[in-house]
Amino acid sequence: MFKKVLVAEDLDSISLAVIQVLEELNVSTIHHVKYCDDGLIKIKKALHENEPYDLLISDLSFKSDHRKTTLSSGEELIEAVNGVQNNLKKIVFSIEDKNFRIKSLFNDFGINAYVSKGRNSITELRNAIEAVYRNEERILSSDLSFNFNDKTLIEIESYDISILKLLSRGYILESISKEFKELSITPNGTSSIEKRINKLKIYFKANNNVHLIAIAKDFGLV
Amino acid sequence: MFKKVLVAEDLDSISLAVIQVLEELNVSTIHHVKYCDDGLIKIKKALHENEPYDLLISDLSFKSDHRKTTLSSGEELIEAVNGVQNNLKKIVFSIEDKNFRIKSLFNDFGINAYVSKGRNSITELRNAIEAVYRNEERILSSDLSFNFNDKTLIEIESYDISILKLLSRGYILESISKEFKELSITPNGTSSIEKRINKLKIYFKANNNVHLIAIAKDFGLV
């Protein structure tokens, strides 16, 4: 079994359970951080001292409070970690259940398992840890199990997200066009952006922009 | 201390911690349900058998899964419970941190304490339970502590929420007007609704309807 594991989870009520699982699995060194920044520091330090972690179990969303942070989400933490310790195994343990985001975690962030917090997540988490230890890939807790080849949501790219983001901040077409020109994002004609929004509306079956943003918010795209 | 407590919480990783707190406080009978419906049944049954619960600790949001449910949120559970056992003490333990919703829990649902899930929530929860037992009122975990007299968000009433809900579902002004007429919600002229939306836009500093809905989503109003 893993020897040294780091848990990144802000809610104390949850980290308690995670640590308990790790103890039951006889992990000898279990560390826990409540902020992403602390997680990165610990990983760097361990690496520097030649006692690197075997596994990272991280949440995705972290509450913001008085403390100023550089890394504010699990994604950011994982991205940073990938830059310093490539071989570290990664399990994400989160409430998120949107295919789009989960797929991106496997494809873009190279995580090894995703466990969704739910009614039986403690067992699911234990299973996932054991499976990752056996070097299995792309482990998904059983309440999710979607098809990785399904292209439905994967097609939405960062360009679309940028549009949705600006829309949700009250920009009108012309302002979006202007902003895109400044950021050298193409295409940036109002007409092209309009067409793209139209595609999104068809895709998400939205009646109008207001509806579209409401849906995008529900999907966690913005 | 309380003798008989019911915990309504779907995430097993969290209920574990809650139950642990209750055990430490020497609560002799601790029951736990993962669905709101089960919670109501248990409370009714206990009442019927003349062994009612002293305290309910409930989450607000419950994941939906294969199982069909009548009550789908903590609010609905509490509302139902208020109808059958008025003297039951109620603590809400949730991640929610929007003043609007929390105030409504105290004012409209008569809860005794609100503890927000966070980095020190286990201690907060323990304190809240003890305070409720001492008959203290309106207990709030320390990371929130807002002013109850602050009228900023309390002014937004169900009429506004109805408008925002329909907007977020893609309705245009005219459709909202028609819908309101059918439901006998007044005022229902397109012009009045328009004016109300305008007020909301000023209030939330929104540039347009799209922006407004994005903000409303962020605030958890819809």
Add this chain to the structure above:
DNA sequence: CATTTCCTTACGGGATTCCGTAAAAGCATA
């Protein structure tokens, strides 16, 4: 009962979205 005030509804013009068509530009191929 007349007057005032507030709330609701109606109307209108400009801005923006919505949606289709067409021109212009970029790109590959021969």
Add this chain to the structure above:
DNA sequence: TATGCTTTTACGGAATCCCGTAAGGAAATG
């Protein structure tokens, strides 16, 4: 360079939103 294909941009009319003004109606006041 010429040709065809695709992507991007431009344009225009209808629908809807946006925002101010005003008319109509109900409740409050004297």
